[in-house]
Amino acid sequence: MRDEALDDPNCAVAAHLAHLERAPSARGSSSQRKAQGSHYTPRSLVEYVLRESTHELAHVPRSVIDPACGSGNFLVAAARELIARGATSMESVLTHSIYGVDIDERAVELCRDALLALLLESTPIAARDRVAIALERHVVCADAIELDFGARIGIAKFDWVLGNPPFLNQLEISTAHSRTRAKRIAQLTGGAVSRYTDVAAAFLLLGLDLLAPGGRLGFVMPQSFLASADARKARVAAVKNARLRSVWACTERMFDGATVQVCAITLSKQNDALAASRDDEHDAASVCVAFGVSFDALPVVHGFDFANTPTWSPLIAAGFGVPACVLQLKSTRVVGEIARATADFRDQFYGLRGAIVERAQELSSQFPRLVTTKHIDLAECTWGAVNVRVHGIKHVHPCVDRAALERDSAMNAWVHTRLIPKILVATQTRVMEAWVDEEGSVLPLVPLLTVVARDDGECDLWMIAAALASPVIAARAVALYSGSALSSRAIKLSARQLLEMPLPIEQSAWQESAQLFRAASRAPDLAQRNTILERYAHASIRAYGLGKVDLEDVLRFWRERRVR
Known part of the structure; x- marks a missing residue:
């Protein structure tokens, strides 16, 4: 019925x-x-x-x-x-x-x-x-x-x-x-x-x-x-x-x-x-x-x-929750004026197949560490402290055996271009996470972005990293590109988009933020690193010329995303 x-x-x-x-x-x-x-x-x-x-x-x-x-x-x-x-x-x-x-x-x-x-x-x-x-x-x-x-x-x-x-x-x-x-x-x-x-x-x-x-x-x-x-x-x-x-x-x-x-x-x-x-x-x-x-x-x-x-x-x-001020910055210069950024692709990812080995000791230029997005945190590389899976195999200490790549001229050339001082920027993260490889001793795995200073030497890697990791850039990235990552709450920038981000305008605050970012990278433990990063965040926001109210808004936005 x-x-x-x-x-x-x-x-x-x-x-x-x-x-x-x-x-x-x-x-x-x-x-x-x-x-x-x-x-x-x-x-x-x-x-x-x-x-x-x-x-x-x-x-x-x-x-x-x-x-x-x-x-x-x-x-x-x-x-x-x-x-x-x-x-x-x-x-x-x-x-x-x-x-x-x-x-x-x-x-x-x-x-x-x-x-x-x-x-x-x-x-x-x-x-x-x-x-x-x-x-x-x-x-x-x-x-x-x-x-x-x-x-x-x-x-x-x-x-x-x-x-x-x-x-x-x-x-x-x-x-x-x-x-x-x-x-x-x-x-x-x-x-x-x-x-x-x-x-x-x-x-x-x-x-x-x-x-x-x-x-x-x-x-x-x-x-x-x-x-x-x-x-x-x-x-x-x-x-x-x-x-x-x-x-x-x-x-x-x-x-x-x-x-x-x-x-x-x-x-x-x-x-x-x-x-x-x-x-x-x-x-x-x-x-x-x-x-x-x-x-x-x-x-x-x-x-x-x-x-x-x-x-x-x-x-x-x-x-x-993005503060409106990050879309109204006064900067007229962009990161691309002082740096170059590169994203690797499937050729490099699959080109490493068979060359990745587990090696905790006796590291050398013949066995450079392989770093993934999971390893990169803000001013920190956790290689050796976390498990990662590459090509279906779990690793704690992934390294690349360069001898296994000797017959692959393209991969050999790629290794040479990556084993230089650089900044590695993670993707699919809640804030901008960057780490400076001062010695040029690690190789990045897709989808990490590799950033290097331009040849004119206007800015060193620490200045560039301090700009890229700024809470201002994190908020601006969410404002401009939310929806492009796997998670709606994550940030995913292409190399080009990263280079289009604005540079700080207050030189002294920018230099201060770079010094603090370097200090955070060398901190002996997490507690000290976080303490220094708080000071870094303040300085890097000031470097973009933001006033007290806007500074507090951006800082609050950044803190909330970091802890979740």
């Missing part, structure tokens, strides 16, 4: 969403969802995207599409929203306004069933059949990237585009599209999405292309889209003919079985004829921001410079 409560569309939708949340088996296995880049959207996130994408929208959208509709979470909620906004009937909405595409045939069937469940029990059989026929035409199994929407579903432009597109990191074999597919996506997006860009960016640009003038788009995206260098062209393309209206992010995991951090963005197409008039607080240069699983509102960001800001991460910086 049918539950009478399901005659209420609100109850029907709630039951559908609850079923999806309880029964992952109905959505395919975890490995299948990962292979397709598909994970189903939590109800709270669906509701947020709908709310923000229709904010200040004065009229009822006539057409809604989800180009990666899955089993229908967004479309079911959108149908409800259209009724709430004054659409004549659910039958009319489902027949004329709801459209969806998904590559998974079973998901498409579930989506159609979920939409049909919105009809009242009293709906005549003939009307129910008409809706079912319309949904078969309008909710289809296809690849949205390649689909001719006008020919297949009878409409090419939509008032409202919603969705949670597949997240496919094309560098991961388990989720990669073929090279042919990647080339096709690059062609369709005018080069804005390359084979190194998450394919979700292609769906975003497709969604904007499907959007009618004055229409609205709301998408769940990987948080890396906000910061990734590979997604920069897609970000530029997105705001070329559309306005970014809102952005949301969080540090928590929102999807069961998925490791990716997510964000949500809403945009409106230029010539926003459907929108109500806006006051000054919501002009075209302003972006509404929310953060966390409770979608807490943060201050509206006004006048964001999309043209000259390399990422969109500053929009959510306040959610991570």
Whole structure:
């Protein structure tokens, strides 16, 4: 017997969403969802995207599409929203306004069933059949990237585009599209999405292309889209003919079985004829921001410079507690003027296979220590004190047997370039962690960054390291590049991004910070090192010309990230 409560569309939708949340088996296995880049959207996130994408929208959208509709979470909620906004009937909405595409045939069937469940029990059989026929035409199994929407579903432009597109990191074999597919996506997006860009960016640009003038788009995206260098062209393309209206992010995991951090963005197409008039607080240069699983509102960001800001991460910086002052520094010089930075890659990583040995004693230039990210802490190298795993083998004292590399000219050349005085900078860390290899006696393992002083000798390694490890740079890195690391709370800079960081402007404080950083590096124990690092942090923040209030804000931010 049918539950009478399901005659209420609100109850029907709630039951559908609850079923999806309880029964992952109905959505395919975890490995299948990962292979397709598909994970189903939590109800709270669906509701947020709908709310923000229709904010200040004065009229009822006539057409809604989800180009990666899955089993229908967004479309079911959108149908409800259209009724709430004054659409004549659910039958009319489902027949004329709801459209969806998904590559998974079973998901498409579930989506159609979920939409049909919105009809009242009293709906005549003939009307129910008409809706079912319309949904078969309008909710289809296809690849949205390649689909001719006008020919297949009878409409090419939509008032409202919603969705949670597949997240496919094309560098991961388990989720990669073929090279042919990647080339096709690059062609369709005018080069804005390359084979190194998450394919979700292609769906975003497709969604904007499907959007009618004055229409609205709301998408769940990987948080890396906000910061990734590979997604920069897609970000530029997105705001070329559309306005970014809102952005949301969080540090928590929102999807069961998925490791990716997510964000949500809403945009409106230029010539926003459907929108109500806006006051000054919501002009075209302003972006509404929310953060966390409770979608807490943060201050509206006004006048964001999309043209000259390399990422969109500053929009959510306040959610991570970043002091605003680190984006308003007076410095006109960058690290790249006094240093060079290099990142090694898979050739060096795999080139060491068979040459790594365990050697605790009798170290020499023929057996240089191999240092990993796990070994590098702030002003400290913990080689020999922690276990690391390299090429599947656990080591405590990893060294490189140079004799094993004699026949590999490329690896031999690499060893020579790395066995020099340098700074090693760790990645995937909560603060900037750098250590000075004064003697040039260790070899770095991917993904450590290697930094050396420029030949002109303007600054020594200690001055450079003191700048790189500054709490100011840590905060600025979070502000500019949050979302690019494996963890939402971690920092991951490329060599280029590291060199683009600003230099201190107060020479005496900078020199003081360098002396303290050196002293911390030589401290006999952790307690003394931390005491000296506190003094170093003060001096390095002053070196950037920050006043007392800003200094305390940056110091507090840095301390909290260090201890967690």
